[in-house]
Amino acid sequence: MLRHTRKLLTVITEAALESTLVRDIDRLHAHGYTITDARGKGSRGTRNAGWEASGNIRIEVVCDTATAENISTYFQEKYYDDYAMILFVSDIEVLRPEKF
Amino acid sequence: MIDPIILFFLLGAVAGLLRSELRLPAAIYEFVSIVLLLAIGLKGGVELSRQPFTDLLPQMLAVVAMGFGLTLLAFPVLRYLGRFKRADAASIAAHYGSVSVGTYAVAVAYLGSQQISFEEHMPLLLVLLEVPAILVGIVLARGISRETRWKSIAHEVFLGKGIVLLLGGLLIGWVAGPDGLSSIEPLFVDLFKGILALFLLEMGLIMATQMGSLRRHGPFLVVFAIAMPLFSALVGTWLGWSLGLSIGGTTILATLAASASYIAVPAAMRISVPEANPTLSLAGALGITFPFNVLIGIPLYHALAVWAHTFAKG
Numbered sequence: 490m491l492r493h494t495r496k497l498l499t500v501i502t503e504a505a506l507e508s509t510l511v512r513d514i515d516r517l518h519a520h521g522y523t524i525t526d527a528r529g530k531g532s533r534g535t536r537n538a539g540w541e542a543s544g545n546i547r548i549e550v551v552c553d554t555a556t557a558e559n560i561s562t563y564f565q566e567k568y569y570d571d572y573a574m575i576l577f578v579s580d581i582e583v584l585r586p587e588k589f
Numbered sequence: 590m591i592d593p594i595i596l597f598f599l600l601g602a603v604a605g606l607l608r609s610e611l612r613l614p615a616a617i618y619e620f621v622s623i624v625l626l627l628a629i630g631l632k633g634g635v636e637l638s639r640q641p642f643t644d645l646l647p648q649m650l651a652v653v654a655m656g657f658g659l660t661l662l663a664f665p666v667l668r669y670l671g672r673f674k675r676a677d678a679a680s681i682a683a684h685y686g687s688v689s690v691g692t693y694a695v696a697v698a699y700l701g702s703q704q705i706s707f708e709e710h711m712p713l714l715l716v717l718l719e720v721p722a723i724l725v726g727i728v729l730a731r732g733i734s735r736e737t738r739w740k741s742i743a744h745e746v747f748l749g750k751g752i753v754l755l756l757g758g759l760l761i762g763w764v765a766g767p768d769g770l771s772s773i774e775p776l777f778v779d780l781f782k783g784i785l786a787l788f789l790l791e792m793g794l795i796m797a798t799q800m801g802s803l804r805r806h807g808p809f810l811v812v813f814a815i816a817m818p819l820f821s822a823l824v825g826t827w828l829g830w831s832l833g834l835s836i837g838g839t840t841i842l843a844t845l846a847a848s849a850s851y852i853a854v855p856a857a858m859r860i861s862v863p864e865a866n867p868t869l870s871l872a873g874a875l876g877i878t879f880p881f882n883v884l885i886g887i888p889l890y891h892a893l894a895v896w897a898h899t900f901a902k903g
Contacts, residue, residue: 505859526615543798544615571863 493586496557501527502574504544517560520589523549551589592702597786598883601793613791621788623754625694628777630758633712637763645710648832652714655828656721659821660686664729671809676730680858680865683726684874685817687850688718691792692882694785696844699887700837707837716755718845720746723857730862742861751853799876802868814877818847822890830897839894847886849874
């Protein structure tokens with residue numbers, strides 16, 4: 490079976506940012522995204538998702554290299570200073586390249 | 590006799606401080622707060638269907654003015670006495686100018702168990718008090734500039750969960766009237782205190798998580814988080830008395846003035862003033878002010894209202 494490589498961009502950040510980030514992701518030409526609730530601990534303390542203000546989310550975007558680059562640069566410039574956010578990109582293989 | 594709902598709050602706080610594994614699932618907490626917000630809105634709405642809206646206009650305007658005023662007073666205290674950064678001072682001031690629905694619910698339960706009546710349209714004033722502080726907070730942090738995205742701020746403020754449910758409840762109660770609501774009373778009226786007990790259990794747990802950050806941010810915040818509600822309660826008592834509210838109504842208005850927001854304002858500030866440190870205002874509002882109001886404040890504001898009314902009679 491023919492496989493195609495794409496990028497998986499994962500962002501873990503504050504739940505308060507969800508609607509803003511979704512707008513950014515759409516505008517930067519990603520074809521889709523998946524959001525899950527998350528909790529954990531980082532340099533900005535424990536975020537246990539017990540209630541709204543301490544909730545975290547994980548956003549995953551499968552896209553091509555250029556889009557992943559655009560989104561990560563934009564997020565880094567705009568959100569890294571003021572928000573609890575980490576972001577990483579990994580290589581993945583997909584079966585239907587036209588979807589991503 | 591201490592109200593059992595307060596004991597639930599203490600149970601949550603103690604369990605949290607001892608690092609118990611106890612936690613309410615997020616969906617349950619969400620459900621409990623939705624029921625509380627709707628129940629409060631419905632009760633106010635029923636009352637609105639009984640009296641002409643225009644009679645309430647002076648009270649509504651006075652309360653909005655109080656929301657603006659308290660925020661504007663808190664800001665210089667935080668900025669110059671507390672030496673907070675501009676964004677932090679503005680954000681904390683906004684939290685203290687706005688209201689906490691949880692504290693309001695406890696005050697309602699307190700008056701209920703003492704069988705003291707109050708003006709039932711208070712939820713309307715509750716909704717009105719949520720908004721002005723947020724706007725003032727953003728302007729204090731940002732100044733009025735063209736870059737401020739008022740459209741998205743308005744969306745954040747007016748379409749937040751709290752306002753939508755409170756206003757929605759008010760409208761449903763207003764349209765349906767007392768008879769129409771009797772069919773849903775078992776959930777929203779009869780179970781109110783039980784739901785509130787669960788809510789307070791979770792609030793106790795949340796409060797305990799704020800203790801760590803309080804220790805880091807020092808004594809000024811602790812002093813402010815007690816002194817500001819006491820001062821605001823005086824303003825609220827005076828306003829309630831001048832507007833001719835009953836003793837119960839004055840107690841509620843003082844409680845509203847004294848309470849600090851921990852749902853609507855944090856969400857709005859996080860988006861609109863991202864450089865403000867959210868742990869500062871939450872540690873104050875949740876770690877100190879909420880327990881202070883629930884445990885000591887409300888009975889104190891009641892005593893203050895009684896005193897104001899007897900003093901006024903001479």
